[in-house]
């Protein structure tokens with residue numbers, strides 16, 4: 001098959017070229033019209049041809065205490081494909097005391113029958129018992145080289161400073177990468193108690209339970225410990241301008257090799273949503289929370305200038321009904337997270353490229369090539385190059401309209417619904433097979449594949 005007549009979006013910008021695909025792979029990038037072979041041709045005139053996007057941070061089936069979960073593997077992966085994301089890296093979260101490989105198997109048993117896009121897994125580490133730590137080298141070897149540790153959520157997920165230091169030593173020895181949720185759990189707990197003690201339990205108070213200093217303190221801790229232990233570190237979902245400065249200082253002052261991830265909602269939305277009424281505030285409950293707008297502008301510049309390495313979503317979508325019910329117990333009971341996997345490609349184009357904040361090369365790099373490379377999928381995902389999986393998106397850069405959440409996403413629970421945007425994902429191929437045609441999921445789309453990753 002040949003895709004011809006379009007403009008290929010590459011790390012160097014737009015180029016006119018054709019693509020030849022055989023089976024699941026791209027086999028050649030050709031000068032336009034250069035291939036005389038008789039074969040089926042996809043006409044990409046007036047389209048940009050993009051590599052299927054890669055989202056390095058999603059939670060497609062995050063279980064809740066009562067057995068429900070965030071939107072679900074099938075529904076979230078539908079939104080991913082419809083939005084041009086063909087690969088995600090999700091998180092396997094162990095139960096207390098559960099071996100890490102068992103958590104991964106459990107997660108795969110949930111995902112494999114449901115998921116429509118390709119996916120890899122990170123693994124969260126909840127405790128540093130010798131048994132758990134012993135499992136890490138083999139986990140890294142087996143294709144899960146990225147682990148996540150939390151400095152927040154005491155009693156549930158949090159590791160204290162000493163525990164985080166020990167985990168980092170083991171991850172460093174295993175040649176893995178540690179993703180750190182950088183908020184200070186103790187500080188958040190005190191801030192939350194101050195609010196709830198005086199009855200401030202409404203959704204609008206959520207951001208005040210996650211002070212900016214809590215993030216910067218935890219970022220300082222993570223950077224310091226990673227330097228000491230020589231652990232490769234990624235600060236995930238950075239929400240503050242100050243976080244960019246701290247990471248830059250560590251890089252320039254100590255030559256520290258640290259990755260910085262920013263997420264769509266922290267770039268393009270701000271904390272005014274928490275004052276927009278109960279439902280709007282609930283939809284925006286995530287952590288770290290949305291911040292004053294100047295932070296988003298700084299994060300955007302960090303992405304444009306290469307200070308931020310990855311543009312992810314932290315997609316963790318709950319319908320509004322779930323959040324409304326939980327909110328009866330006050331904001332601390334509301335599950336944290338927002339959707340974004342369907343939105344990332346188009347919104348970062350509309351609000352980044354079209355506004356002149358992000359050039360095409362940086363845009364494409366941030367949503368596909370760099371996440372693929374940094375997450376251990378180089379040579380397979382994220383680029384339109386011979387030998388890579390034929391994960392391809394035909395994107396129409398022109399239409400202007402108001403955003404409607406894709407697939408089964410809940411409009412009322414969406415932080416993005418109604419936003420003026422530009423550009424639309426029209427057609428998507430996953431490993432050479434068309435899965436989205438003219439903006440609709442094809443009826444017999446096959447399940448996605450699990451991906452072992454190597455850094």
Ligand code: URP
Pocket residue numbers: 059181285286287288314316336337338
């Ligand atoms: O609010 C968020 N971010 N929910 C997902 C879990 C996490 O901490 O990444």
Ligand code: ZN
Pocket residue numbers: 181236237287
């Ligand atoms: Zn997190």
Ligand code: ZN
Pocket residue numbers: 057058059314
């Ligand atoms: Zn997350």
